[in-house]
Amino acid sequence: MHRLYVKDNITIFWNSDKCYHAKKCVTGCPEVFNINRKPWIDPTGADSTKIWQTVEKCPSGALTVTYNHDVDVIYDEAGQRSVALHGTDMIGECDYEVTADGWNICHTEVSPEFGGKQIAKRLVFKLLEEAEKRKISIAATCSYADKLIR
Numbered sequence: 001m002h003r004l005y006v007k008d009n010i011t012i013f014w015n016s017d018k019c020y021h022a023k024k025c026v027t028g029c030p031e032v033f034n035i036n037r038k039p040w041i042d043p044t045g046a047d048s049t050k051i052w053q054t055v056e057k058c059p060s061g062a063l064t065v066t067y068n069h070d071v072d073v074i075y076d077e078a079g080q081r082s083v084a085l086h087g088t089d090m091i092g093e094c095d096y097e098v099t100a101d102g103w104n105i106c107h108t109e110v111s112p113e114f115g116g117k118q119i120a121k122r123l124v125f126k127l128l129e130e131a132e133k134r135k136i137s138i139a140a141t142c143s144y145a146d147k148l149i150r
């Protein structure tokens with residue numbers, strides 16, 4: 001399972017496949033990470049600095065975090081893509097095609113001036129999250145997305 005949790009200036013990523021329940025997050029910041037709650041991550045529970053410091057201690061890499069850089073990532077169902085918006089400007093997208101087996105991510109692109117800000121990762125995770133919510137299998141011929149999915 002892949003999930004995104006957005007708070008003001010940061011986005012938290014959680015990949016349940018990597019989580020081996022060491023609980024560093026739960027003990028480090030119980031206001032945010034609480035396995036007895038649904039959803040178990042509530043990014044409003046602590047300030048971004050504390051969340052960042054806690055996520056950095058995740059030993060498995062199941063949790064990661066990035067700054068948002070004033071970029072929103074949304075799902076565009078009609079366009080079969082996720083889209084990155086800086087204000088009203090589209091500065092990135094991740095496209096998929098519908099196949100007999102589910103969704104295939106075929107293209108991920110971010111404007112060069114926004115490179116190095118992990119926006120492509122947010123775009124791919126958004127599609128992973130949406131596919132999982134719909135119980136749709138997802139694969140990628142886009143090599144960048146393929147690395148994240150594996």
Ligand code: SF4
Binds near residue numbers: 019022024059060
């Ligand atoms: S610290 Fe990382 S590995 Fe441990 S429970 Fe939290 S997410 Fe899972």
